[in-house]
Amino acid sequence: IVLGSGPIRIGQGVEFDYSTVHAVMTIKEAGYEAIIINNNPETVSTDYTTSDKLYFEPLCVEDVMNIIELEKPDGVIASLGGQTAINLAQPLMERGVKIIGTDCEAIDKAENRDSFEKVLESLGIPQPKGCAVTNIEDGVKAAAEIGYPVLVRPSFVLGGRAMQIVSKEEDLRHYLKTAVEIDEDKPVLVDKYIKGKEVEVDAICDGQNVFVPGIMELVERTGVHSGDSMSVYPPYSISDKVKGTILTYSKQLGLGIGIIGLFNIQFIVDEDDNVFIIEVNPRSSRTVPFLSKATGYSLADIATNVILGKTLKEQGIFTIYPDESKRWYVKAPAFSFAKLRGMDAYLSPEMKSTGEAIGYDDKLHRAMYKALVASGVKLQNYGTVLVTLADEDKEEALPLIKRFYDIGFNIEGTIGSAEFLKEHGVRTKIRHKLSEGSHEVLDSIRAGYVSYLINTRAILSGVHYEDGVAIRRCAIENNVSTFTSLDTVRVLLDVLEEITISVDTI
CATH class of the missing domain: 3.40.50.1380 (Methylglyoxal synthase-like domain)
Structure with a gap:
């Protein structure tokens, strides 16, 4: 069974459906019966010709369990339906369901602040100074220690919801009082805001090796959500030394967290070529379709084979990073501000785009031109x-x-x-x-x-x-x-x- 990504909303669009559909094709080719659970009529995965069986049910524990009890599947894949599916992994596992691919322990290592910091410490990988707080006074104290400006956000969110850059105490108090529910169960993360280039990779780990088909450099500096940034492959302004660091960190993190299948890492590169980790997502991300098209490696298919037990080497992939493409590929976000009343058009760490377009050419500026025109500028x-x-x-x-x-x-x-x-x-x-x-x-x-x-x-x-x-x-x-x-x-x-x-x- 493959869990889909549910209704499309800002921050979780049809890009996640791409991974689901490719997974189903690969599962069928491997000789299994493929079942999709997804409740969104506007996608390819819910087209009745895509999978062997389609359950059009809400992606809630109770509904999914009903299907699992009826179908008794060999395994359930939760890492290809964005955050919706990943959030179901833990409750399903507690009810005795076999989750294949990245397991709950690994998901927790990537998404739980304390476990993630322990992983980074053990690997010696730097991240921006920060901590998780559970009440307003702790938040103010933490920000004073770290030094303003700080980035504040609730943990476990998709699309940078309610994320903000704050530069003084009164704004922080205002944010903690009004924007988020803060308590023991729902900590708020307070981090140092580092100004720098943002770089992103989508990678595949099979438990022994890691494959990074491409490194993407985002045009907008840190502070704009990666889903709202223009993204360029191959990267156009980072040094080979930085690329080397990024690949080393990607391999250490994939193996250290225990990923089986796709994962996504976002990095900051500051002025002195230091590389910091922003976050690791233990699932397929919204850049998978773009990177698959740009590099020629179908990430979702390779990852699904890995989840089904076929290692990267068995699939003929022996290097961590293939040669970069000679052409430029640019992803530009498309916005619907004119249709969304009352939404401020300012780009922030909270995602606002509703689509994307790709432009490619032998010359970078021409690729950018095509992408901008295609996205409606x-x-x-x-x-x-x-x-x-x-x-x-x-x-x-x-x-x-x-x-x-x-x-x-x-x-x-x-x-x-x-x-x-x-x-x-x-x-x-x-x-x-x-x-x-x-x-x-x-x-x-x-x-x-x-x-x-x-x-x-x-x-x-x-x-x-x-x-x-x-x-x-x-x-x-x-x-x-x-x-x-x-x-x-x-x-x-x-x-x-x-x-x-x-x-x-x-």
């Missing part, structure tokens, strides 16, 4: 760029805004940003904000001549005020491409410069 190389920046981003944004100016865009900005740009030689028109009692900014957006809105908010200066929310909302209602991360803007500029013929006076 309107790419225009003319018009006006509206800029409203947090103070700590101004220095970094300056060269980017100059590049827009050089392509031929007009620049408009809210008062702080516009004055900063003017001082540094960029002609900028000032637009007043709502908090100054003016509708100029919104009028600009509504007038239809703004091509891009670049809006960043401060991590260091606390919770942003309502201006940003109103401006982003207005941009989305008027179909203006909005960027809240300067890393994405950098990619956009690379693409625009590639497709624009520049003009200089002689």
Whole structure:
């Protein structure tokens, strides 16, 4: 029996269904009867031609147990249906069900904070400083010891739900009081926020060896959920030394945790090429379909064979890391902000995208162009760029805004940003904000001549005020491409410069 991933919601989309379907094909080829339990009509796995038997039942312990008692399967696979299926593994095992693949002990080692830290300590692998707290005062004390800014989140979640970067005590108290239930059973994790590149691998472990088909580098730095980031394979800016470290850690973690099948690891690489572990997911992740298509290795099929007892070597895989592809593959997220009322378009550690698109080409910028267009971003190389920046981003944004100016865009900005740009030689028109009692900014957006809105908010200066929310909302209602991360803007500029013929006076 393969457990599916249940109804599609933000954070758990059809990417998890891909693994389920491929697993079923492989199980059938191995000569077993394949049964799916999934309750989502909008997927391939619930198409009646996919599996030998389909049970359209809720993925709750009671319903799944009823099916298991009737079917008496040889084994149940829980690691291919995302977090929904993984959460069923423990209660099913307690009721005597045989879980094949990654077992409950390994799942606990990866997902339980204390067990995971012990594994990392024994392997000597660094992770950001942090701890789990069970009440508000402990949380405040822990954050003071670790040092702000900190990343706070409930444990055992998918899609970074209720995860936030907090930079001072009053915000932390506010978060712990309002955003999460905090008690003995539901600890909240408080971690040091490290600024750096985010890198991700999907890997397969068979108990003796580990296979990493590809390393993906995310365009947006840490602090944007990996499901909302643009992701590039092969990695474009990390050194071979870092790749070596990542592969070593991947192998140690796969074997150390006791994974059988697929797992996913997210890393941070800081400025000095130190590699830290963010987390290990003991299941198939949302990047499996992308990486399978980009590398040519069908991860879900290889992993299912491993779960059924066929080692990597028996499948003809002898190396940990195959040669990287000569072409570039870029995954870009697609958003539905226009359809989701009241959702803020700011990218944060909480996942908000509802789909993804892939672009590939021999040249990186062209692959990025294809991915952006495919994911629904309107790419225009003319018009006006509206800029409203947090103070700590101004220095970094300056060269980017100059590049827009050089392509031929007009620049408009809210008062702080516009004055900063003017001082540094960029002609900028000032637009007043709502908090100054003016509708100029919104009028600009509504007038239809703004091509891009670049809006960043401060991590260091606390919770942003309502201006940003109103401006982003207005941009989305008027179909203006909005960027809240300067890393994405950098990619956009690379693409625009590639497709624009520049003009200089002689």
